[in-house]
Amino acid sequence: MAKKKHAKPHEEENGEAWLLPYSDLMTLLLALFIALFAISQTDQKKMSELAQAFTAAFNMGGPSFFDKAGPNVGRRAETPSDEDLGNSAYFAENKQLEEIQKKMQEYIEENHLEDQLSTEMAEEGLMIRIKERALFPSGSAQLVGQAQSIVPVxxxxxxxxxxxVVISGHTDNVPISTAQYPSNWELSASRAMNLMKAVLAAEKSLNPARFSAIGYSEYRPIADNKTDAGRQQNRRVEIFIARNYRFNPNEAPGGKQGANADTGAANAPAANSGPATPSTNGAAGSNMATTSM
Incomplete structure (x- = not known):
């Protein structure tokens, strides 16, 4: 009786068995790379392409998760431009100072005080100038006259x-020598100090740590002392509101919000345009008498 011959396994068939898992692996890798690419470039178009790619790769039918994406998918968040961020603090502060200047000018015009009060916006801050006769008698630091109405405002x-806030006193070049005011230094410093105290007393919410009083004597004139009109202009007190920020035209995108303005003497206005912002240690400099709270 003849023996049956057993058929040998087909070697070629066994050798191709790896193709199926390999193709599945390649499909999954393709889907992964598509997903990674789409995540890095997310917008509505890419989300649609991603949905189609997954559907094609896995041969899925019907609606997909991506077809039900919410209204915010792929929408870029609205962010301020670099230019807006660069000096936003400066512009906000500048707007605030301009509003104060406008209110002060309205008060001056309504009360016909143009010949006694004035305002000036400078790079370093806002200046309010008050002539001597609006607040003090000649040769005195005692607040009188219109001080009762001006100070609260x-x-x-x-x-x-x-x-x-820096309050500075200024005199003309006419010497003074009394028991109370041996020189113009004492007179100018006393006027600044008395005005500062009156301002703080009029508005209890003010923080005294923000205030400094300084006397410049005759050494910061804004007019010629050779004429009566010039000397009248030089006899004054000034209320200087120092900026916290400076405009920085060269600021790099994404930088800090404005350049922080040091309120020390190094960043003070020029000698003929307004007072330097003094240090608050109470020391008297060689050309000024300083008092701080």
């Missing part, structure tokens, strides 16, 4: 500002 405006 100024104090109320300063209450809305966070900036440092």
């Amino acid at each position: 100024v104090a109320g405006m300063l209450a809305s500002l966070p900036e440092r």
Whole structure:
């Protein structure tokens, strides 16, 4: 009886068995790379392409998760431009100072004080100038006259500002020598100090740490002392609201919000345009008498 021959396994068939898992692996890798690419470039078009790619790769039918994406999918968040971020703090502060200047000018015009009060916006901050006769008798630091009406108005405006405030006293070049004021140094410093105290007393919400008083004597004239009109202009007190920020035209995109303005003497206005912002250590410099709270 003849023996049956057993058929040998087909070697070629066994050798091709790896193709099926390999093709599945390649399909999964393709889907992974498509997903990674789409995540890095997310928008509505890419989300649609991603949905189609997954559907094709896995041969799925029917609606997919990506067909039900919410309205915010692929939408870029609205962010301020680099230009807006660069000096936003400066512009906000500048707007606030301009509003104070406008209110002060309205008060001056309504009360016909143009010949006694004035305002000036400078790079370093806002200046309010008050002539001597509006607040003090000649040769005295005692507040009289219109001080009772002017001081509360100024104090109320300063209450809305966070900036440092420097009150400076100035005289003409006519010497003074009394028991109370041996020189113009004492007179100018006393006037600044008395005005500062009156402002703080008029508005209790003001922080004394923000305030400094300084006397410049005759050494910061804004007019010629050779004429009576010039000397009248030089006899004054100034309320200087120092900026916290400076405009930085060269600021790199994405940088800090404005350049922080040091309120020290190094960043003070020029000698003929307004007072330097003094240090608050109470020391008297060689050309100024300083008092701080």
